[in-house]
Amino acid sequence: LKKLKAEIENAKQRKEEILREIEEIGEKKGELKNATSEKNKAILELRKAKGKCPVCGAELTEEHREDLIKKYTLEIESYAKEMEQLMRREKELRAELVNIEKILKKE
Amino acid sequence: LKKLKAEIENAKQRKEEILREIEEIGEKKGELKNATSEKNKAILELRKAKGKCPVCGAELTEEHREDLIKKYTLEIESYAKEMEQLMRREKELRAELVNIEKILKKE
Numbered sequence: 001l002k003k004l005k006a007e008i009e010n011a012k013q014r015k016e017e018i019l020r021e022i023e024e025i026g027e028k029k030g031e032l033k034n035a036t037s038e039k040n041k042a043i044l045e046l047r048k049a050k051g052k053c054p055v056c057g058a059e060l061t062e063e064h065r066e067d068l069i070k071k072y073t074l075e076i077e078s079y080a081k082e083m084e085q086l087m088r089r090e091k092e093l094r095a096e097l098v099n100i101e102k103i104l105k106k107e
Numbered sequence: 108l109k110k111l112k113a114e115i116e117n118a119k120q121r122k123e124e125i126l127r128e129i130e131e132i133g134e135k136k137g138e139l140k141n142a143t144s145e146k147n148k149a150i151l152e153l154r155k156a157k158g159k160c161p162v163c164g165a166e167l168t169e170e171h172r173e174d175l176i177k178k179y180t181l182e183i184e185s186y187a188k189e190m191e192q193l194m195r196r197e198k199e200l201r202a203e204l205v206n207i208e209k210i211l212k213k214e
């Protein structure tokens with residue numbers, strides 16, 4: 001019986017950790033969505049720009065404009081990769097949670 | 108009869124001028140709408156900015172940021188005034204057009 005009690009205790013603790021990690025993943029996903037939409041907006045602004053920045057008015061050479069568009073496009077791609085990793089991790093955690101719930105049913 | 112013919116000729120010419128002017132007003136209204144939405148977008152970007160421009164990355168002091176927001180807000184107000192004048196002018200032209208059409212009915 002002692003063995004079962006220890007197993008249930010571990011399961012409860014693990015469940016808490018999983019829920020906390022899933023919550024953190026949710027927050028990170030929100031941040032990535034926001035960052036992606038910011039960069040997409042900046043790219044739209046830069047595509048229209050001629051000679052100066054449409055937002056702050058600073059001088060903007062053709063070369064600088066193209067560099068920025070390239071830089072932001074690469075950032076958006078890295079956000080998408082990170083998002084995929086988070087979704088995969090979340091799926092693993094949810095699967096583990098299902099097993100943990102089974103153990104806790106024995107209580 | 109000669110008098111009537113001259114009146115109709117004038118009316119036809121005036122109608123052409125009115126239609127051309129109404130068309131030009133339409134174009135200007137489109138430009139003002141576009142410029143207003145550009146500036147509103149730039150103000151939104153500037154509100155979020157901290158230390159550097161969110162689009163081109165140039166350094167942006169607190170003072171410069173506030174000046175730009177003020178400048179763009181004033182520009183939006185002047186666009187709205189111009190829009191009102193255009194709408195008033197368009198109303199006058201349409202009223203004149205109604206009278207012209209009455210003359211042309213005599214043809």
Ligand SMILES: [Zn+2]
Nearest residue numbers: 053056160163
């Ligand atoms: Zn800028």
